[in-house]
Amino acid sequence: MARLNLLEETRFEKVPVKVYPTADEASIDVAHRISHLIQSKQHNGEKAILGLATGATPIKVYRELVRLHREEGLSFQNVVTFNLDEYYPMHPTADQSYVSFMKKHLFDLVDIPTENIHIPDGTVPADQVHAYCEDYERKISSYGGLDIQLLGIGRTGHIGFNEPGSAPNSGTRLVTLDDLTRRDASRDFGGKENVPTKAITMGVGTIFKAKEIILMAWNEKKAEIVKKAIEGELSADIPATYLQLSDNVEFILDQDAASLLTRFDTPWLAEDVVWTDELAKKAVVWLSLELDKAILKLTDDDYNTHGMAQLVTEKGPAYGINIRVFNELQRTITGWPGGKPGVDDSNRPERANPASKNVILFSPHPDDDVISMGGTFIRLADQGHQVHVAYQTSGNTAVWDDDVLRYLEFVIDFASSAEEKEAKQKIYDEARTFFESKKPNQVDPEVIRTIKGLIRKGEAIAGARFVGLPDEHIHFQDLPFYDRGKFSKEVDFEDDIQQTMELLRQVKPHQVFAAGDFADPHGTHRVCFDIILQALIRLRETDEWTKDCWLWLYRGAWHEYPIHEIEMAVPLSPQEVKRKRIAIFKHQSQKDVPVFPGDDPREFWVRAEDRTSETAGLYHQLGLANYEAIEAFVRWKF
Template sequence: MHYNLTSHIVLNKVSENLYHPKTAVERSELTRFEKIHTDIFPKSEDAVDNIADAIEREIKDKAQENKPCILALGTGQSLTPIYEELVRRHQYQGLSFRNVIVFNVYDYFPQKQGSVITSLQQLRDRLLDHIDINPEHIFSPDGSVAQENIQKQCALYEQQIQKFGGLDIALLGIGRCGNIAANEPGSVITSTSRLILIDSVSREEMTMSFGGQEPVPPCSITMGISTILSARHIFLTAWGDDKADIIQKTVEGPITEDIPASFLQAHNDTHVVIDLAAAAKLTRIVHPWLVSSCKWDDKLTCAAVVWLCEKTQKPILKLTNKDYNSNGLSELLALYGSAYNCNIRIFNHLQHTITGWPGGKPNDDDTYRPERATPFPKRVVIFSPHPDDDVISMGGTLHRLVEQGHDVHIAYETSGDIAVNDEEVTRFMHFLNGFNQLFMNAGDQVIVNMYHDIKQFLANKREGDIDTQDVRTIKGLIRRGEARTACTYNGVHSDHVHFLDLPFYESGRVEKYPMTERDVNIVRRLLQDIKPHQIFVAGDLADPHGTHRKCTDAVLAAIDLEQQAGAEWLRDCRVWMYRGAWAEWDVKDIEMCVPMSPEQLRHKRNAILKHASQADFAPFLGNDERLFWQRAEDRNRATAKKYDDLGLACYEAMEAFVEYKRD
């Protein structure tokens, strides 16, 4: 069973020569904008093997020389699959870590005595407790020391590194603000191990471990930039398109204190090892015509023309031969004969992505429509990771599908309970207790006792405490009620609303359990029951806590199993990916764009606001402080403006989709 099919999603068919050049000359040409050696792999699994191979070689080479292998290790999420692979090699291939000495690159400060949430503990859970490393060979900053002793501890930490001969390999992830270890923006290249204030963006990323921003300690004790740069080999990893922007700035941008990872440009043996999604903004991937001759297909031509429009500030049909020649696109003139011919082709291509019939227009020629006319009506399943992602990301399209007579099912994949504020539980319990007293005679003692227990728990709840099962159930019920209300508002029948409550989500913390066969089978049974003609899934994989990715992985794994089993219904089913909560599709990638009038956009907003617990406050907004209804409107209007700027039809707002192609 494949649990990570989202990592295989590549929006553009990238020619292998762009990410895997065959000769040094080809690499030199392709990477002329890159200031750090960057290895791109089509799948994250291939990249993981590449790094694990390098670490294994270093460990064995040092063992043969009877020397220790000194590793500086981070604890970011991107490093977890590498640690899993190293553990696998230890357990099944005999890779020994007896000669390995590990330096944890940072830990939180201050730490309460006995705190279980530490960077070192995360490193133990993911790697150290599963290999044969000598416990005396593990070193880490201690976040429990008194503040006046930190400077002395940091000096000792640096001395220990030097005592063992310096770092052989530093293995690092990269944060969304370009931080490496806990070196936040503003760090200088000469910095050594020290105490540092955690940046607000990093704090948001750390909520995965702490269950919210409040419990995250204010500071970290981190290995400094100069200490990291002293390592003989450095590996920096990132997976997924949510890291594409910061990777581009790190690899191709200037060295700047604003992006600490950019200091790696000053190192003579740093390897950035990433998948194609994380490489999506590098010049050789996104604008290959600037570094190489291209094999032009419609998708690449569209990307080039949209880029040219943005560069020249012109709509498509006003581009001239001179515009193409002056901006490195003369190959397109040779291919199409003139700017006019190329312009018309791309204009028509983008025009054909626009449709007011997301389920297909019945009894009509669908040659140039993104969705087929038959069958009609279609059975449609919209998978929503949280109980409001459906209306946030495709509320306008959802309403159109219902209005146009399709058989629409909504599948809410998780309870969304951790995103409900404790005040909502108190308000709900006040109502329930009052209702009990007014309408249940002397009152139901079970409810009275539960009301007392929950009230007491919430009064004594501390930062980082996991909610009781009763509290989590009530929070889930609150979100269920809101989802049902929104579905009723959109005209979705109550028996077409499905709450899957996938088990991976029910950890009670922001950090979830691994997605397993149980999750996939729940999704698969629903698909087998409905046998849909259309499936909509979250392609918005930049959700900082990973729920969207896991939910979509569960759907794609279920589809994959059905395909292997030869399911007949799949032959007449298309899968569409939506975005909206965390990002939006680039125009060049959009394959279906559904316009909305001002009234339809207002209807979408009202559906989002039916989720009252999320309307005025949502605990996991990420780096974007706008509420989700504001993001949705801004992004939908921005998509419409991009189409307008390209000289296409002008709408109030638009929702965009990309089709998921099964291999």
């Protein structure tokens, strides 16, 4: 098997790749490699020259280096650092500057001499930038070059800020940032319009001179560009592909970032595999979509000419495999997401009994419920289940400042007494003054956060009532981590878990629905899921009702589960799609242009409808019934 893996990497992967189960494990390993280099250089009386990166990717590497310094005596006295890049213009004291980033995560926490730290200067006058960049190159060369260069990878394929079009021999220079790069940075700056359009960056050629290059990537968001960088052709459109030309590079990935590499995504194309039922299902779905041919029409020849001859030999003929996979997919489809009473449920996604289930739908933000599974939400209520919804956070971050003033103006006009009007006017004046001087990404005062939260609360109530829930089944958790996280990333979640356990004990659900969007491990959805999971794990140790509690995961408006992973597919009629749309429309503050739209310019209701219609289209393409839309779910296995 090891030899086959080596051959597979030679055929598909054009650079050395090491994959770890988690980003934590990968980061610790990289930190220890850096530590060994520093200690080796210390032993020889030499300096360790490190090329450092910023962004979310290297944070855990720096955290482990700080731990090694504090707990194991790792000294940085002999370390000289050169950072890859900096926004331009950018003052070093600004929160978004990479100087601030490096101080916060590493430099202020270890004993590195200040004079040994080099970060591109975002305040250099424009007419001096070229000379400054040449001097930056000379400084690196004066130390004999970089011993290790750490890299992340942007979704444009940039390394450093070497955007598409960069030359492989480019040096340190001023560059213009790609629009996608600026969109990705928009949350840190309080909007894309506040992100600088330029940056100073080491060049691809500068990076190439390092004795060792380590490119790190974590989570599913990076999987597509990682595959292109590792397996794709050399291209100026994806500067990271230039790393294929280096003899000193290694890609360090977690499983999610590596998930689209051939050896993980379609391993039958790379080597002989052990054909489990799950892998066979994935391969048959892939083959059907690849050939645009219904599953029941696939032939032995289709299998043999697409790397699946071994599957036919072991488990064939093809038609027998086709029938099995087709039936498995057919059985995922149900119009009864809470189970269908009085029927044989042995091949259904959900249990028939009890006929009326206690259900709780956890919504990370106040609109995820209707956006992500609004049709299923409506159907569960229509079919007589005791449905509860729990809005885990206030969602106050995603409300426009103008909306606060508009609501306050209404409250002032509606005030019943002069004293009440005066009190509200004072809040209004203070809010308006704050907004006039508000800096990008500045945290709102508590009173404004409260008002923004109340705006979203009112919208959520309207949506849940439209679905058919009584008010006593609508819960607003306002989990503490959400606002704490605005001031510190080092937060404890114990009170969030305890609050969630209390609610679960109150409802005693047979079904729990939770957001399963894990592409961003630092995002609210992931944190909210981890809180639910921890609460359920603890309750399973003491509460008998949890033995009959199933946890179903849904995804948001951007991505869906791959077809072969879907375990429950709930089809929606055109009328149900319309009802879901109206439920989404109740969230007026999120319509048109939301505060944080992400990459997708479409409105949330459009994204949701496109996603569910695309899922239905894929089922039909595989040869199953042609539905208007399908919402998909995966069951969590404890």
